[in-house]
Each structure stands twice: as C-alpha cells, then as structure tokens.
Amino acid sequence: MKGIFTALMCSFDEKGQVNEKGLREIVRHNLDVSKVDGLYVNGSSGENFLISTEQKKQIFEIVKDEVGDQVKLIAQVGSLNIDEAVELAQFVTDLKYDAISAVTPFYYKFDFAEIKDYYNTILENVDNQMIIYSIPALTGVSMDLQQFGELFENEKIIGVKFTAPDFFLLERIRHAFPDKLIYSGFDEMLLSASVLNIDGAIGSTFNVNGQRAKQIFEFAQDGRIEEAREIQKVTNDLIAEILENGLYQTIKEMLKTQGVDAGFCRKPMKTLQEDKVLKAKLIAEKYLK
Ligand code: HMN
Incomplete structure (x- = not known):
C-alpha cells in the first residue's frame, strides 16, 4: 500500500x-x-x-474492471449520510478494493466523539481497512495528535491521508505511530513530506505529473535530496500554472492533449473559456513529454 497514488479524475460528458x-x-x-x-x-x-450514489458505484465498478489487480485501489466512501458511507464501503469491499478511505464528516460542527463514532460505525459494518482522509482547508475539521491516536486505536484504521501544510503535526504523527501509513496530500509539498518519512502520497496532479511525483518520492527515500529538489521545483512551476488556470479543469484539458478523453467537470464547476483551454494546452506543451 506504499507509494504514489493518483487521486483519480473522472470524465463526465456535457450533461x-x-x-x-x-x-x-x-x-x-x-x-x-x-x-x-x-x-x-x-x-x-x-x-x-x-x-x-449510483454514479459513485458506477465509477468504482469501471475502475476496478479496468485495473483488475494491476495496482492498489483505495475507495473514498466518506459521506455526510452515514448510511451511504456504509453502503459504499460494503460495495467496494465486495469489489475487492484494497482499502477504503473516508473524509472527516464536515459542514455541521461535529465534535471529536461524533467523528470517532462515524469511523467506527463504518468499520463495524465492513471487513476492510480504513485510511482517514483529513483535509482541514476544505472540511474545517482539524484533529490533533491525541485525536489521531484515539482513531488509530481501531486496528482497522491503518493510516491517514494528510492534506495539510502542518509539518510539525505530520512529524509528530510519524514519530508516534511508526506502523500507520501516512500519505501526503499536497503535491506541491511532496518533497518536504517525504523527508519526514511518509509512506506515500495521494494527489490530483499525478494524473498528469505522476512520473515526476514518483521521482521526487523515490529520490527522497534514497537521500538524493538535491535531485528531488530540482524535480519538485519543476513540479511546483507546473502546479502554480495549473492552480492559476483552474485546477481540475486544467488537468482535464492537459489529459486531452495526451489523447485522453477526460471530458468536462460537473456543475457547479465551471467550463473553461477558450483562452484558458488554450493556456492549458500551452502548459501541457511546456511540461509534458
Ligand atoms: C482527492 O481527494 O482527490 C485528493 O487526494 C486531494 C488532494 O489532496 C488534492 N487536493 C485537492 O484537490 C483539494 C491535491 O492533490 C491538490 O489538488 C494539489 O496538491 C494542488 O494543490
């Protein structure tokens, strides 16, 4: 379960x-x-x-059918509707996904006891292993070292996808829980996280920049920091341009230049105007071989 995992984009049609x-x-x-x-x-x-829910299931099925056992698959099943989370967790377990993951419950200000109950409830209903998905900037849910420790007491919780720029907390979690898996979630901080001995990373830009992400991670593991830094620099030039142009839409347009029918984003995400589509093509030309 270690290494570079792409946070998979999905192709949607115009409808x-x-x-x-x-x-x-x-x-x-x-x-x-x-x-x-x-x-x-x-x-x-x-x-x-x-x-x-039906579309989520459809995507889980198609991806498993295409991948088979070629690489590891983690299914994000988290939902504010806990019945949906359980249903999806069971669905992907039947499909033989290697692990499930669930975003911390958001929107309502759940206290930690409620968050813990959410994870334990999902896991009571399924025979699979869980990776916590922590992304405070989007969910508003931050947990401290002790709270991660309490969640990790459930042996089915095998790790965390840590999408936060808090390297102090990341180091503390690494030190306190050497046997749990830590995946870094910010692609632009992959090297900084890698030197703290994480187990892998999960990121959106890997859809187009996966080769460089693998190099950064592998060089860092080998202690070849200077080489890793060079590649992180190019990677961050690329990510800065992607973020400025529109994150998911730009990645999809870049994929199209590689012959991949990456489609559109779902509303309310906007469709890129012609100038930004052109810009995405230029970014692809500059950074993709
Ligand atoms: C996912 O759940 O799809 C990703 O794992 C999320 C991942 O952490 C990405 N975060 C967001 O898209 C909010 C990053 O890969 C991010 O896109 C990248 O670092 C650029 O900022």
Missing part, C-alpha cells in the same frame, strides 16, 4: 453523466504512462461530492 470510455482512458494513462503505484477513487479530484 454530467459518467463517460465510461473516458474514465477508462484516464485510468490507463495513469497505469501505462505515469506508472503510479495505485489509484484513490472518488476523492475530491473525482468530484465525489457532486455526484449520486
């Missing part, structure tokens, strides 16, 4: 329906060109919080 052919092509691009170690399915980058 917002899943474009199966396009989704399969995105998967293939990640496996055959980027050669990542695994896929994180239906996370933020998969526009998970904008789609129906």
Whole structure:
C-alpha cells in the first residue's frame, strides 16, 4: 500500500453523466504512462461530492474492471449520510478494493466523539481497512495528535491521508505511530513530506505529473535530496500554472492533449473559456513529454 497514488479524475460528458470510455482512458494513462503505484477513487479530484450514489458505484465498478489487480485501489466512501458511507464501503469491499478511505464528516460542527463514532460505525459494518482522509482547508475539521491516536486505536484504521501544510503535526504523527501509513496530500509539498518519512502520497496532479511525483518520492527515500529538489521545483512551476488556470479543469484539458478523453467537470464547476483551454494546452506543451 506504499507509494504514489493518483487521486483519480473522472470524465463526465456535457450533461454530467459518467463517460465510461473516458474514465477508462484516464485510468490507463495513469497505469501505462505515469506508472503510479495505485489509484484513490472518488476523492475530491473525482468530484465525489457532486455526484449520486449510483454514479459513485458506477465509477468504482469501471475502475476496478479496468485495473483488475494491476495496482492498489483505495475507495473514498466518506459521506455526510452515514448510511451511504456504509453502503459504499460494503460495495467496494465486495469489489475487492484494497482499502477504503473516508473524509472527516464536515459542514455541521461535529465534535471529536461524533467523528470517532462515524469511523467506527463504518468499520463495524465492513471487513476492510480504513485510511482517514483529513483535509482541514476544505472540511474545517482539524484533529490533533491525541485525536489521531484515539482513531488509530481501531486496528482497522491503518493510516491517514494528510492534506495539510502542518509539518510539525505530520512529524509528530510519524514519530508516534511508526506502523500507520501516512500519505501526503499536497503535491506541491511532496518533497518536504517525504523527508519526514511518509509512506506515500495521494494527489490530483499525478494524473498528469505522476512520473515526476514518483521521482521526487523515490529520490527522497534514497537521500538524493538535491535531485528531488530540482524535480519538485519543476513540479511546483507546473502546479502554480495549473492552480492559476483552474485546477481540475486544467488537468482535464492537459489529459486531452495526451489523447485522453477526460471530458468536462460537473456543475457547479465551471467550463473553461477558450483562452484558458488554450493556456492549458500551452502548459501541457511546456511540461509534458
Ligand atoms: C482527492 O481527494 O482527490 C485528493 O487526494 C486531494 C488532494 O489532496 C488534492 N487536493 C485537492 O484537490 C483539494 C491535491 O492533490 C491538490 O489538488 C494539489 O496538491 C494542488 O494543490
């Protein structure tokens, strides 16, 4: 379960329906060109919080069918509707996903006891292992070292996807829980997290920049920091341009230049205007081989 996992994008058609052919092509691009170690399915980058339960299931099925046992698969099943989270956790477990992950419950200000109960409830209902998805900037939910420790007491919770720029907390978690898996979630901070001995990373930009992410992670593990820093620099030039142009839309346009039918984003995400589509093509020309 270690290594570079792409937070998989999904191809949608103009009406917002899943474009199966396009989704399969995105998967293939990640496996055959980027050669990542695994896929994180239906996370933020998969526009998970904008789609129906049926669409989530459809995506889980298509991805598993395309991947088979080629790489590890983590299914993000978190939902404010805990019945949906349980239903999806069972669904992907039957499909033989290697692990589940669930975003911390958000919107309402849940206290820690409620958050803990959410994870334990999902896990009581499924025979699978869980990776906590912590992304405070989007959820407003921050947890401290002791709270992570309390969640980790459940042996089925095997790790955390840590998407926060708090390297003090990241180091403390690493030190306190050497046996749990830590995945870094900010691609622009991959090297900084890697030197703290994380187990892997999960990111959206790996859909187009997976090869460089693998190099950064592997060089850092080998102590080849100068080389890793060079690649992180190019990576961050790329990420800065992507963020300025529109994150998910730009990644999709870049994929299209690689012959991948990456489709559209779901509303309320906007469709890029012509100037930004052109800009995305220029970014692809500059950074993709
Ligand atoms: C997911 O759930 O899809 C991703 O794992 C989320 C991931 O942490 C990304 N965060 C967001 O998209 C909010 C990052 O890869 C991020 O896109 C990247 O670091 C650029 O800021």
